[in-house]
Amino acid sequence: xxxxxxxxxxxxxxxxxxxxxxxxxxxxxxxxxxxxxxxxxxxxxxxxxxxxxxxxxxxxxxxxxxxxxxxxxxxxxxxxxxxxxxxxxxxxxxxxxxxxxxxxxxxxxxxxxxxxxxxxxxxxxxxxxxxxxxxxxxxxxxxxxxxxxxxxxxxxxxxxxxxxxxxxxxxxxxxxxxxxxxxxxxxxxxxxxxxxxxxxxxxxxxxxxxxxxxxxxxxxxxxxxxxxxxxxxxxxxxxxxxxxxxxxxxxxxxxxxxxxxxxxxxxxxxxxxxxxxxxxxxxxxxxxxxxxxxxxxxxxxxxxxxxxxxxxxxxxxxxxxxxxxxxxxxxxxxxxxxxxxxxxxxxxxxxxxxxxxxxxxxxxxxxxxxxxxxxxxxxxxxxxxxxxxxxxxxxxxxxxxxxxxxxxxxxxxxxxxxxxxxxxxxxxxxxxxxxxxxxxxxxxxxxxxxxxxxxxxxxxxxxxxxxxxxx
Numbered sequence: 001x002x003x004x005x006x007x008x009x010x011x012x013x014x015x016x017x018x019x020x021x022x023x024x025x026x027x028x029x030x031x032x033x034x035x036x037x038x039x040x041x042x043x044x045x046x047x048x049x050x051x052x053x054x055x056x057x058x059x060x061x062x063x064x065x066x067x068x069x070x071x072x073x074x075x076x077x078x079x080x081x082x083x084x085x086x087x088x089x090x091x092x093x094x095x096x097x098x099x100x101x102x103x104x105x106x107x108x109x110x111x112x113x114x115x116x117x118x119x120x121x122x123x124x125x126x127x128x129x130x131x132x133x134x135x136x137x138x139x140x141x142x143x144x145x146x147x148x149x150x151x152x153x154x155x156x157x158x159x160x161x162x163x164x165x166x167x168x169x170x171x172x173x174x175x176x177x178x179x180x181x182x183x184x185x186x187x188x189x190x191x192x193x194x195x196x197x198x199x200x201x202x203x204x205x206x207x208x209x210x211x212x213x214x215x216x217x218x219x220x221x222x223x224x225x226x227x228x229x230x231x232x233x234x235x236x237x238x239x240x241x242x243x244x245x246x247x248x249x250x251x252x253x254x255x256x257x258x259x260x261x262x263x264x265x266x267x268x269x270x271x272x273x274x275x276x277x278x279x280x281x282x283x284x285x286x287x288x289x290x291x292x293x294x295x296x297x298x299x300x301x302x303x304x305x306x307x308x309x310x311x312x313x314x315x316x317x318x319x320x321x322x323x324x325x326x327x328x329x330x331x332x333x334x335x336x337x338x339x340x341x342x343x344x345x346x347x348x349x350x351x352x353x354x355x356x357x358x359x360x361x362x363x364x365x366x367x368x369x370x371x372x373x374x375x376x377x378x379x380x381x382x383x384x385x386x387x388x389x390x391x392x393x394x395x396x397x398x399x400x401x402x403x404x405x406x407x408x409x410x411x412x413x414x415x416x417x418x419x420x421x422x423x424x425x426x427x428x429x430x431x432x433x434x435x436x437x438x439x440x441x442x443x444x445x446x447x448x449x450x451x452x453x454x455x456x457x458x459x460x461x462x463x464x465x466x467x468x469x470x471x
Contacts, residue, residue, distance in 0.1 A: 013114040017103040022061060023075060023147060030071035032063040034159075035166025035205075038073060045079070046113035047417050048123050054422040055133060056080040059108055062167035066146070067156040067248060067311075075108040076142040076164035078174055081133045081424020086175045090211075090382045091138045093165050094129050095157070095186030095193035096122045097367075100276040101149035101243045107141045119275025125190075127414055128371060132185070133424045134413060135375065138176060140168040144193040149272070151189070151244030152222055154312045158196030162205040169208075183378050184213035184321075187367040188334070191218030195342075198319035212381035214324040214374045216367055217331060220338030223309040227296070231287035234333055236271075236279035238288065243271040249308050259299045264291035315342045318349035322387030324377045326356045326370045329393065333363040343391070357393040369398050372406035 017023045022041060029038055038061045045053040057079045064074045096107045099121060109115050110122040117123040122141075132139050142164035144157040161184065169176045186194035198213035219225055226238045246252045246268070256265070267286075271279060289296050299305065323346065327339040336357060343355045354377070361369050381387065397403060417423065 013116075014109060014112045017075075017106055017109055017143075017147060022059070023073070025073040029063055029073060034063055034065065035163040035170065036063045037167045037171055038062060040171065043077065044113035045077075045111050045126070046115070047126060049110075049113060049115040049117040051418060052113050052420055053126075053130070053417060054082040054420060055130070055424070056082060056084065058171070058173065060164070060167045060171055062163055064160050064163035065156070066150075066159075067154050072146065074143055074146055074160045074164070075106075076140050076160075076167060077108050077111055078168045078171065079129065079133060079139045079141070080174065081136060082422035084136075084424065088177065088180075089136055089138050090181040090183065091140060091165065091168060091174075091176055092132045092378065093140045093142065093161050093168075093182065093184050093194075093197065094125075094132065095144050095161055095184070095190035095197070096125050096141060097186070097188040097190040098122070098143075098145050098149075098276070099151065099189040099237065100240050100274070100279060101145075101151055101247070101272045102275055103149060105275050106143045106145070106149070108143050111141065119277040119279075121276050125187075125367075127410065127417060128368070130413055130417060130423050131371060131375065131410060134409075135379070136424065138168065138174055140164050144190075145244070148247045149244060150248040152241045152312055153244065153248035155196060155200060156248070157193035158198075158200040159204060161193060161197040162201060162208065165208055166205065178207070179209050181382050182208055182210045183381055184210065184215075185374060185378065186214075186218075187216035187370075188363070189219070191215040192222075192314065194218065195314045195319075198321060198323060199314060199317040202320040203317075210321045211384075212322045212324065212378060212387065213319060214326075214377060216326045216370055216374070217328065217334045217363065218314070218325065218339065218342065219334055220314070220340075220342035221335075222312050223300075224338055225334065227300075228335060229333070230296075231285065231289070233284050234280060235286045235288075236274075236276075236281070236283035237333070239267065239271040239283045239286070240276075240279055242288075243268045245308060245312070251304050252308060255299075255302050255304050259292055259294060259302070260288075261291045261293070264288065267291075315345035316349075318346060318351040322352040322354070322381065324354050324356070324374065326358065326366075326373065326397075328361045328363065328366045329357050329359045330361075331363050331366070352387055352389055354388045355391040356397070357391065358397055359394065360396045361398075368410075371410065372403040373397050375406065376402075 040058050040060050043057050043059050045055045045057045059077050061075050098105050105120045107122040110117050110120040142161050144160045184194045184197050194215045195218045201210050230238045329336050346353050
């Protein structure tokens with residue numbers, strides 16, 4: 001049932017998803033198996049919508065389902081290094097931190113040439129995606145919130161990511177085999193989507209060869225995050241959270257009408273149209289309690305809302321694949337206690353978890369600072385190295401010679417992206433070289449690295465660390 005659609009020319013700016021016929025579900029799609037590609041098209045990727053990237057890319061519309069299992073379609077952007085051959089390569093499903101309801105924030109739009117990207121997070125994450133391509137890996141970037149931007153909904157981000165993987169494996173131009181090694185990667189809202197995919201994989205997509213999942217700052221307890229962030233500088237996240245949940249859970253609307261005034265309903269309408277950073281600016285220091293007819297406790301005590309909040313909490317299933325979870329101890333957006341509890345739920349359920357708590361690093365910079373750690377961990381999973389376990393608290397992830405080398409590579413890659421040079425080279429990939437350096441270099445041997453990570457700093461040491469330094 002696959003239909004190829006020609007890519008628009010550069011003279012035509014891409015349409016927003018609600019206006020683009022490519023996103024429309026065809027008749028009879030619900031009879032297809034999950035992950036079946038409905039239609040595809042080649043696309044041009046650009047840095048901030050302007051600088052064309054020499055990355056081979058397509059978009060796939062595929063059959064998936066919502067949180068209740070009802071059939072729907074979604075889109076993933078699949079990428080290969082420029083000028084690749086047909087050698088075997090692993091696949092990374094990278095879940096962007098969409099963290100908004102507005103369609104201009106969906107990766108399938110925000111990563112394209114000509115897109116209006118101001119205020120969206122996905123363009124900021126494109127260099128991280130490019131680092132995965134530099135290893136010679138294939139990448140799938142799903143619109144894990146779906147066509148409606150259902151930010152915060154339970155389960156369905158995992159379904160969309162897993163079906164996006166199925167679609168990528170079945171798409172012939174990707175030249176991937178059904179048994180291709182697959183890893184999941186995401187940070188913040190993307191980390192939460194990664195956690196859902198990891199939890200659901202064994203039950204929903206047991207045929208996929210998922211070897212590991214790396215989740216940075218994966219929210220942990222969305223309900224607690226809502227209460228904590230409300231009224232603060234990041235109050236835009238709770239607003240987007242409510243806007244997304246009322247789309248995923250229609251029964252929530254009646255509760256909101258009973259408790260919130262008309263002014264806040266108007267603000268929710270604004271939240272559905274604003275990009276992520278525009279949301280943060282608009283709702284900074286805004287307290288939802290000003291719009292409540294009763295108190296916050298009365299709203300949170302509503303049975304419908306309590307059921308929804310219980311439904312959206314991750315960590316009730318043990319992922320079959322090994323997990324790497326990274327969280328900043330002094331993160332100003334996601335509380336380390338919520339991630340501690342999330343990891344504990346996984347461990348109690350029998351999951352294989354490596355939990356890295358980092359004393360230095362605020363929320364957004366930490367996503368980039370942990371790139372060397374995640375790349376090394378994923379490289380080991382693709383190589384079949386047994387996954388480490390346990391919790392480790394470290395002062396910083398940015399000071400080892402190996403990390404510094406990766407940051408220099410990151411800077412060089414960013415310069416190449418700014419000048420439009422090929423990403424990924426001539427198919428040689430960096431993964432083999434990364435393995436060679438990781439296991440053979442005397443200045444930063446595996447033994448030394450593992451010993452460094454095994455030394456936990458005291459709980460008080462995190463508080464005593466000089467947090468003026470973002471690294």
